[in-house]
Amino acid sequence: MASQCIESYRSSAEIVLGDDLFRLQPRGRLRVANPEEEKDHVFKQNKRAVSYAPEVTAFVEKCKLKKMSEVKTKELLLLWLSVVEVYFKKPTSEKLTFKTGTGLSDSFPASAFEQNE
Numbered sequence: 001m002a003s004q005c006i007e008s009y010r011s012s013a014e015i016v017l018g019d020d021l022f023r024l025q026p027r028g029r030l031r032v033a034n035p036e037e038e039k040d041h042v043f044k045q046n047k048r049a050v051s052y053a054p055e056v057t058a059f060v061e062k063c064k065l066k067k068m069s070e071v072k073t074k075e076l077l078l079l080w081l082s083v084v085e086v087y088f089k090k091p092t093s094e095k096l097t098f099k100t101g102t103g104l105s106d107s108f109p110a111s112a113f114e115q116n117e
Contacts, residue, residue, distance in 0.1 A: 045112035049074035050083075063088040073098065 039052045053070030060066075064087035071083040085099040088110070096113060099105040 043112055046108050048108070048112075051080065063091050063093075073100070 037054055040049065041052070042049045051072045051074075056068065056070045058065040058068040064085065066085045066087070068084050068086065069082075072080040073083055075081055081100040081102060081104070083098055084101050085097075085105075087097055087099075089095070089097060089107075094110055095107040096110045097105055097107040
């Protein structure tokens with residue numbers, strides 16, 4: 001049911017390519033198209049492994065990406081969990097919170113996810 005709802009928004013979604021996501025002033029729906037194949041990345045500061053599919057979708061609100069698809073984080077050295085939300089609890093917050101589909105969440109300094117890493 002949820003996937004049908006997301007599919008109905010896909011045609012009118014704003015498409016963002018690669019690093020342009022970080023320069024976006026978000027409103028509404030978001031679809032990130034990565035022309036490459038699935039990409040794995042480890043954020044050095046917090047040693048978190050993530051995996052992005054060639055296309056990532058999310059609904060965008062102020063300080064929040066929700067109903068995300070195709071982003072995973074590696075836990076306990078072998079278990080990959082889907083990330084469904086990324087948000088700041090307050091607009092002035094220094095910590096970025098990640099929530100998985102299992103309901104688990106964790107917060108990290110936003111600086112750990114800056115592009116120059």
